[in-house]
Amino acid sequence: MTNRTNRPPTVHQPSVPEVLGSSRWEFSLNPHAHRPATVVAAALVPLALALALASGCATESRRGPHAHSTPSSAPPSSVSPSPAITAQTTSDLRDPAEAVSRGGLLRTTIVVERKKVPLAGRDVWALTYNGRYMPPTLRLRPGDHMEITFVNKLDNQTNLHVHGMHVSPAGNSDNVFLAIEPGKTYRYSYAFPDSLEPGTYWYHPHPHTLSAAQTAGGMSGIIVVDGLDQxxxxxxxxxxxxxxxxxxxxxxxxxxxxxxxxxxxxxxxxxxxxxxxxxxxxxxxxxxxxxxxxxxxxxxxxxxxxxxxxxxxxxxxxxxxxxxxxxxxxxxxxxxxxxxxxxxxxxxxxxxxxxxxxxxxxxxxxxxxxxxxxEGAPMRPAALPTAFAPVDDLAKEPVAGRRTIAFTENADGTLFYINGKQFDHNRVDFRARLNTVQEWTIRNDSDEVHSFHVHTNDFQVMSVNGKPQVNRGFQDTVDVPPRGNIVIRTRFLDYPGRTVLHCHILNHEDAGMMAVLQIDE
Structure with missing residues (x-):
């Protein structure tokens, strides 16, 4: 792992979206559970579909926070859900199929559509990626590129966010301000740095006021960055x-x-x-x-x-x-x-x-x-590691700025705010400069937990309710206790641009608890 503290910045400027060429897909013959960490790729969609898609369209959203239409097929909002479904175990865990990078490139297609899928022993209408409630895992390595042809077959606009990944928030990369309109196709392109940390990430939609609905409807999948074995x-x-x-x-x-x-x-x-x-x-x-x-x-x-x-x-x-x-x-x-x-x-x-x-x-x-x-023949338990990976420590770094971020909500718990304001994509709420460290105090002035999340750069938790925290490594999501606070430090590396911070309870984000962060060169 590259030590981020002493690494010079490398800025990636996304290129203009291009029509994707052909690719070679390999299908896993064993999509079931027991498999080693190195796996065979399974395609997201047949190659023929990827080759047939030749047009792209995305626009910066200029709509107000409630301008999105409601899906015509959605159930009435007043209907209460059925009791939770429970069952005895009947089948082995199936790990999701995978699309795996080859030669430093993961090239694939994601089709978004409402579709009836088998789920919990019945056929259920869901919002799907490639016709699946549990879509394929995207698997890559630090330094790889990923190109996604993204096809929107919903009745609403949507987009794609690669949660937790250190990559550009601009252009046709991890840009949550894009709006992929119904019936349109867009080419996403991500250039991940060599310093991308190995571990588990995920992908989901991020259109404001629709994030909760689309994610709850089924639109989410896993991303794995290999490298923990080292x-x-x-x-x-x-x-x-x-x-x-x-x-x-x-x-x-x-x-x-x-x-x-x-x-x-x-x-x-x-x-x-x-x-x-x-x-x-x-x-x-x-x-x-x-x-x-x-x-x-x-x-x-x-x-x-x-x-x-x-x-x-x-x-x-x-x-x-x-x-x-x-x-x-x-x-x-x-x-x-x-x-x-x-x-x-x-x-x-x-x-x-x-x-x-x-x-x-x-x-x-x-x-x-x-x-x-x-079950089966017992194995002698392996000795587990204690010391693991090197991590950065921002505790002794000079702090270029300090900010307070206050989470609040109205008495009915229907509207949510950051520093007294609801989200507005046209307003810059916080600014930072590349290669500097800022310290933020996130204060929860409500009587329920809120989950703080920021895009593009992860952070070190310094304290919770005034109690210093042991630095075991950075993270991108942390709970803020009711009527309490946390203090974090974050370094802004590699990528200038406009990004966001928000509560990751998506109901709260969609109801206003999100803010714009501008990272300047």
């Missing part, structure tokens, strides 16, 4: 890994509810789009699990009773010291890469435990996520 002891390189993508949906009839979402309403939780799948492991075996909350709003407190998670990366950033946790609170957008060692032979439930977000927030009940079956 920090593993030899005995743990190439071990079995699993994506554990946590997605939930509220069901009304035969369709996923996307309008008038209530965080505390009954919701069905899935892993990789499966209801209570079976995860197989041998007693004593060590596996790498990529725990990722890629839903719109809700929290998870994940635990495997009797087994400890050993965290090796958080939010796509490897830790400097592996640490143990019996349970992990994972807000929407956050990820943990963990080592898990198989318990004694038997069956254990992977659970989300009860979690309360505050007296003005929501109480999330316990639920079963998956069933872990430990």
């Amino acid at each position: 920090y593993m002891p030899a005995s743990l390189r190439g071990i079995t890994e699993h994506v554990i993508a946590l997605k939930d949906f509220q069901l009304v009839g035969d369709r996923i509810k996307t309008q008038d979402l209530k965080m505390g309403a009954p919701t069905t939780r899935t892993v990789n789009g499966q209801l209570n799948p079976r995860i197989r492991i041998r007693p004593g075996e060590t596996q790498l699990w990529r725990l990722a909350n890629i839903g719109a709003n809700i929290f998870y407190k994940v635990a495997l009773p009797g087994t400890t998670f050993h965290v090796v990366a958080r939010d796509g950033y490897p830790v400097n010291e592996v640490y143990a946790a019996d349970a992990l609170v994972i807000p929407a957008g956050a990820r943990y890469d963990v080592l898990v060692q198989g318990p004694e032979a038997g069956v254990t439930e992977l659970q989300t435990l009860p979690y309360n977000t505050g007296k003005a927030g929501n109480q999330f009940p316990r639920a079963t996520l998956a069933t872990v079956r430990s």
Whole structure:
């Protein structure tokens, strides 16, 4: 890993979108669970579709915050969702198919459409990427390029955000101010730096006022940046890994509810789009699990009773010291890469435990996520690493500026603000300069948890409610306690441009809790 502290800046200016040429697709013959960290690619869509797409269109949105039309097929907003669906385990966990970079390039197509898909034992109308509720994982390496032909077949505008990734926020890269209109095709192009951290990221839509609806409807998938093996002891390189993508949906009839979402309403939780799948492991075996909350709003407190998670990366950033946790609170957008060692032979439930977000927030009940079956010939448990990856430390860096960011909401919990203002894409709320460090105090002046997230550059948490925090590595999402505060420091590297910070409870973001950050050269 390149030490970001002493690295000279490299600015990437995206080129004009180009029509994509041909590519070679390889299909995985085994999309199921037990596989090593090096995998075979599976295509997102057939090559014929990619070659047939020849026109591109994207515009900067000039609409007001409520100018988007409501999907004609959406259920009435007043309808309450059905009770959460539960089931006994019936099938093994299926890791998502993958599109993998070859020769430093990942070239693929993503088609966005509303489609009926098999989900939780029934056929359900969902918002999909390439016709799937759980779309393929995009897998690449630091320094790679990624080119995506993005086709919008929805009735609404949309766009694409690569959450947590250090890449340009401008042009046809990770630009959340783009609006891909219905029926249009756009070419995204990303040039990732060699210093991109290995770990787990994800992709989802980010059109203001529609982010929650589209993500809750099913539009989210995983991105994996390879490279964690370089920090593993030899005995743990190439071990079995699993994506554990946590997605939930509220069901009304035969369709996923996307309008008038209530965080505390009954919701069905899935892993990789499966209801209570079976995860197989041998007693004593060590596996790498990529725990990722890629839903719109809700929290998870994940635990495997009797087994400890050993965290090796958080939010796509490897830790400097592996640490143990019996349970992990994972807000929407956050990820943990963990080592898990198989318990004694038997069956254990992977659970989300009860979690309360505050007296003005929501109480999330316990639920079963998956069933872990430990079976087969026992293995001698491997010695787990302690020291891991080098990390930056901004504690002694000169601070170029200090900012206070206050999260507030109205009494009804229907409108949300940053520093007393609702989001306006035409207004710059905060400024920073490349190659400087700023210290931000994020204050939560409400009675419920808010999740702070910033695009383009991740951050170091310095303190929570005045208590200094151990620096195990940077992150991109952090909870701010009710009536409390956190202090973070962030360095602005490589990429000038206009980007955003917001609460990653997408209901709150869509209702105004987002601000514009301008990074100047």
